[in-house]
Amino acid sequence: DAxxxxxxxxxxxxxxxxxxxxxxxxxxxTDYIHWYRQLPSQGPExxxxxxxxxxxxxxxxxxxxxxxxxxxxILHRATLRDAAVYYCILDDSGTYKYIFGTGTRLxxxx
Amino acid sequence: GAVVSQHPSRVICKSGTxxxxxCRSLDFQATTMFWYRQFPKQSLMLMATSNEGSKATYEQxxxxxxxxxxHASLTLSTLTVxxxxxxxxxxxxxxxxGTNYGYTFGSGTRxxxx
Numbered sequence: 446d447a448x449x450x451x452x453x454x455x456x457x458x459x460x461x462x463x464x465x466x467x468x469x470x471x472x473x474x475t476d477y478i479h480w481y482r483q484l485p486s487q488g489p490e491x492x493x494x495x496x497x498x499x500x501x502x503x504x505x506x507x508x509x510x511x512x513x514x515x516x517x518x519i520l521h522r523a524t525l526r527d528a529a530v531y532y533c534i535l536d537d538s539g540t541y542k543y544i545f546g547t548g549t550r551l552x553x554x555x
Numbered sequence: 556g557a558v559v560s561q562h563p564s565r566v567i568c569k570s571g572t573x574x575x576x577x578c579r580s581l582d583f584q585a586t587t588m589f590w591y592r593q594f595p596k597q598s599l600m601l602m603a604t605s606n607e608g609s610k611a612t613y614e615q616x617x618x619x620x621x622x623x624x625x626h627a628s629l630t631l632s633t634l635t636v637x638x639x640x641x642x643x644x645x646x647x648x649x650x651x652x653g654t655n656y657g658y659t660f661g662s663g664t665r666x667x668x669x
Contacts, residue, residue, distance in 0.1 A: 494657055532598070542589070545598045
């Protein structure tokens, strides 16, 4: 199963940008990179996904390295509501399983 | 957007009894659903893959006789924790793959076995 590596925790000040890194050196050519976040006592929530090109949506941006072995989730202006655990997941097109890594616990300081 | 409804959100049961958790895809058909378990301060652990009309596929180390999965329709999968014990207390989460990329997750069920 493809694996991802993320820092255990990060802190950000409110209204400032946050860059959440993810390493996925064993990614295969057809694996999509997905990001989800989980608030306490809730199921994960979709944030963004991409394959090769950088992606933007209303929640965040996703920057994917040229060799696809790493990616970065960018929250342009962190709010207190963005405090959550962020998971970077490889969408294995072979098994369609989501294998969760440890995720990054983001703390946003007021 | 795709919505997955999970019920109940919380359940407390006595040791030795069984508990059923339902996972429904409300506005799409899901041929495949997944069940996860999450202990406090830990990540989600995949327990099994539920396929409509066929037997579930369990991950290594997950007891299939203890965690019964039934996926009888394209919109409903159930997880039954049989003969529950305190060590089964956990947060159980289901997810379903819709027609678009990615998965939608249920809101989770917190099971407490006393």
